[in-house]
Amino acid sequence: MSQQTTPLGKQQQYYRKKYLRNLPTAFCTGCGNGSILGCFVRAVDALVVGKQLQQRDLLCVSGIGCSAWIPSPYFKGDTLHTTHGRAIAFATGAKIMNPKLEVVVFTGDGDGAAIGGNHLIHAARRNIPLKVILVNNQVYGMTGGQSAPTTPFGVHSSTYQSNPEPPFDLSRLALGAGASYVARWTTYHIDDIITSMQEALLHPGFVFIEIISQCPTYAARFFNEYRDSLSPKERKQFHRNPGAWMLKALKGKRTGKNLGHPRYELTLKDQTIELGVFIREERSTLTETLQSLWK
Amino acid sequence: MKQGLYFVDGGIACAEGALYAGCRFFAGYPITPATSIVKRMAERLPQLRGYYVQMEDEIASMAAIIGASWAGGKAMTATSGPGFSLMQENLGYAYLTETPLVVVDTQRSGPSTGQATMPAQQDVMQARYGTHGDIAPIAFAPWSVQEMFDFTVYAFNYSERFRTPVLLMADGAISYMREPLNIPKKGELPIVNRRSLSKDDPNPDEIFLRYEMPKFGDGHDLLVTGSAHRPTGVRDYSPRYHRATIHWLFEKQKEAGKALQQEGLDLEVHNLDNADTVIISFGAAARPAYKAVLAAQKEGESIGFIRLKTLWPFPENQLTKLVKDMKRIFVVEMNMGMMIREIERVGCQAQVTGIPKVGGEIHHSNEILQKIRG
Numbered sequence: 001m002s003q004q005t006t007p008l009g010k011q012q013q014y015y016r017k018k019y020l021r022n023l024p025t026a027f028c029t030g031c032g033n034g035s036i037l038g039c040f041v042r043a044v045d046a047l048v049v050g051k052q053l054q055q056r057d058l059l060c061v062s063g064i065g066c067s068a069w070i071p072s073p074y075f076k077g078d079t080l081h082t083t084h085g086r087a088i089a090f091a092t093g094a095k096i097m098n099p100k101l102e103v104v105v106f107t108g109d110g111d112g113a114a115i116g117g118n119h120l121i122h123a124a125r126r127n128i129p130l131k132v133i134l135v136n137n138q139v140y141g142m143t144g145g146q147s148a149p150t151t152p153f154g155v156h157s158s159t160y161q162s163n164p165e166p167p168f169d170l171s172r173l174a175l176g177a178g179a180s181y182v183a184r185w186t187t188y189h190i191d192d193i194i195t196s197m198q199e200a201l202l203h204p205g206f207v208f209i210e211i212i213s214q215c216p217t218y219a220a221r222f223f224n225e226y227r228d229s230l231s232p233k234e235r236k237q238f239h240r241n242p243g244a245w246m247l248k249a250l251k252g253k254r255t256g257k258n259l260g261h262p263r264y265e266l267t268l269k270d271q272t273i274e275l276g277v278f279i280r281e282e283r284s285t286l287t288e289t290l291q292s293l294w295k
Numbered sequence: 296m297k298q299g300l301y302f303v304d305g306g307i308a309c310a311e312g313a314l315y316a317g318c319r320f321f322a323g324y325p326i327t328p329a330t331s332i333v334k335r336m337a338e339r340l341p342q343l344r345g346y347y348v349q350m351e352d353e354i355a356s357m358a359a360i361i362g363a364s365w366a367g368g369k370a371m372t373a374t375s376g377p378g379f380s381l382m383q384e385n386l387g388y389a390y391l392t393e394t395p396l397v398v399v400d401t402q403r404s405g406p407s408t409g410q411a412t413m414p415a416q417q418d419v420m421q422a423r424y425g426t427h428g429d430i431a432p433i434a435f436a437p438w439s440v441q442e443m444f445d446f447t448v449y450a451f452n453y454s455e456r457f458r459t460p461v462l463l464m465a466d467g468a469i470s471y472m473r474e475p476l477n478i479p480k481k482g483e484l485p486i487v488n489r490r491s492l493s494k495d496d497p498n499p500d501e502i503f504l505r506y507e508m509p510k511f512g513d514g515h516d517l518l519v520t521g522s523a524h525r526p527t528g529v530r531d532y533s534p535r536y537h538r539a540t541i542h543w544l545f546e547k548q549k550e551a552g553k554a555l556q557q558e559g560l561d562l563e564v565h566n567l568d569n570a571d572t573v574i575i576s577f578g579a580a581a582r583p584a585y586k587a588v589l590a591a592q593k594e595g596e597s598i599g600f601i602r603l604k605t606l607w608p609f610p611e612n613q614l615t616k617l618v619k620d621m622k623r624i625f626v627v628e629m630n631m632g633m634m635i636r637e638i639e640r641v642g643c644q645a646q647v648t649g650i651p652k653v654g655g656e657i658h659h660s661n662e663i664l665q666k667i668r669g
Binding site: 076 | 320341344346347348350352358359361362365366368511512516517519520521522528530
């Protein structure tokens with residue numbers, strides 16, 4: 001049994017009642033997925049209250065992996081929990097058949113970039129108005145900490161003593177494939193995620209938001225990048241509450257501004273990761289083009 | 296297309312059948328011999344305010360039609376052997392989530408790339424057992440261009456009526472063959488539409504293990520998952536819910552089997568009275584088989600003919616009765632012997648002989664005739 005935390009405030013009760021199903025959470029203590037669901041609910045609420053979005057038009061599609069459980073079954077709205085890697089393809093069918101639906105895809109680095117990488121790049125190229133939120137925790141969490149295509153080079157996972165592969169830069173991949181809105185944040189940057197999600201929900205085109213997140217269960221156990229710089233005393237504290245310590249490592253340094261959003265820079269292991277909004281462009285979308293064939 | 300008589304290939308007939316049935320969404324990936332269907336859908340769907348989407352592969356095509364079906368559309372994809380293999384995982388998803396849709400497999404000679412484009416009937420067991428887990432499919436086997444049209448309409452009707460994927464197991468020969476096609480008047484063939492949840496439904500939260508199906512965007516807060524689930528869609532791995540779901544899938548197939556028999560869609564027979572020998576076949580292979588039966592009758596053989604219109608559910612009760620007094624049964628199929636196993640089960644007192652053929656060619660009626668003569 002997990003420990004009971006502080007009682008919910010009024011605002012939290014409001015969000016929970018309006019947007020969440022009353023089900024026990026399956027996420028580990030300190031997991032980033034809860035924060036991401038919290039951000040999403042706040043972004044949606046702002047638009048619903050502002051009458052820019054109808055809750056019943058929302059459809060959350062997800063694949064397989066921890067990230068898939070962010071909307072399904074917690075989010076109160078239509079959810080489609082699909083096969084591994086294929087969420088974007090399922091979402092494509094639903095969005096085209098009913099363009100009125102506001103389709104949001106929750107996926108992970110394994111789901112969206114390994115097994116489902118092909119669907120990701122093609123959806124970006126088509127500029128189909130799907131809002132893809134990819135949670136990158138740099139590891140396969142649900143299956144027990146195996147290396148992912150996003151695991152930093154040289155770190156220890158449950159499959160490699162030292163990961164022999166360099167990681168994917170997913171935001172650049174989406175950018176190159178033609179996504180018309182691309183942003184990357186970490187779970188530390190809650191406010192930026194919320195404003196970025198609001199922007200994304202209103203953006204008329206394909207959206208890719210990568211959120212680098214912490215996996216306190218596996219990434220913390222295997223990844224030395226979070227521990228290398230810590231003193232022995234700090235390490236003890238780290239193991240008591242790895243989620244919080246990993247969040248600190250995801251803070252990064254502010255480097256400037258772009259497209260109305262702050263930019264940050266983050267160093268993980270030997271990797272330098274840029275955060276911010278990288279592109280926001282309006283282009284014709286696949287749903288519009290398909291309907292233009294009707295005449 | 297307007298009502299009338301046309302001279303077209305099986306692929307066009309299939310596409311027109313789908314449109315007649317109300318299909319407005321097609322996702323596909325190019326593969327021969329399914330291309331004729333795909334091209335026709337791409338051309339015709341926009342004229343009817345429908346959508347044709349060319350996906351990045353067959354996995355995505357299958358996924359997209361599931362999404363479109365839950366968004367309220369009648370959806371279809373068409374492919375051939377290699378693509379059908381790729382679709383299997385998501386096809387299993389469609390069975391578990393009770394999603395109505397139609398998949399056309401214009402079978403070609405395999406395994407692997409095999410003899411690309413050349414006809415075969417080697418996927419009939421993949422239709423039955425292809426995806427992992429227990430499923431209870433419905434699969435039709437057309438043998439003419441006219442049946443490519445009719446069976447596609449029936450496939451949509453059965454998929455909507457029983458809330459399940461339905462397979463049309465065609466083949467390269469039927470798909471590219473040209474024959475007269477009679478397109479019926481609107482309303483002449485019955486069209487079954489999806490049953491939606493009524494406003495005063497006593498259990499509106501229960502969206503599975505029932506024939507009514509809500510759609511996205513209607514404010515039902517649907518939970519659709521490929522994991523084992525309760526009737527409400529909430530993920531639940533306990534034995535009782537999984538058992539209930541799988542039993543329900545098989546129950547539906549049984550009901551469909553009864554309906555198929557009542558509508559005469561399970562099989563057709565020729566000259567079985569007084570026959571002690573029967574040839575059983577289906578799809579393209581049934582054409583030379585039928586010709587061989589007619590020739591053998593002329594030679595004085597007391598021989599009859601059974602053609603399976605439905606492969607799954609296998610019409611076993613009906614067939615058991617029909618073959619019970621037969622001494623010899625020949626099974627003609629374009630594979631190394633697949634449906635023969637099912638036929639051996641129901642006709643075990645007779646001598647069951649397979650007349651298999653691989654190599655991407657249809658049987659010649661003489662080959663079959665020689666086997667009958669012994």
